[in-house]
Amino acid sequence: MELRERKTKVMDNLEAQFQAQNDQNVMAIDMSTLDDTQRVYWEAQRNAVMMRMFKANNNNT
Secondary structure, eight states, X not given: OHHHHHHXXXXXXXXXXXXXXXXXXXXXXXXXXOOHHHHHHHHHHHHHHHHHHHHHHHHOO
């Protein structure tokens, strides 16, 4: 049973690391060179990242 719990924690940690790296990549995109359609898409992605960050910060307080 303990091994299963450790594996679950490891997988959760890996998923969180992957999401954090993806979020950093999204926030680093230079939107000044994008057309309107691309800008709308990436702004929505940034909003999703910011909502995750906001929720994470509120859960830690």
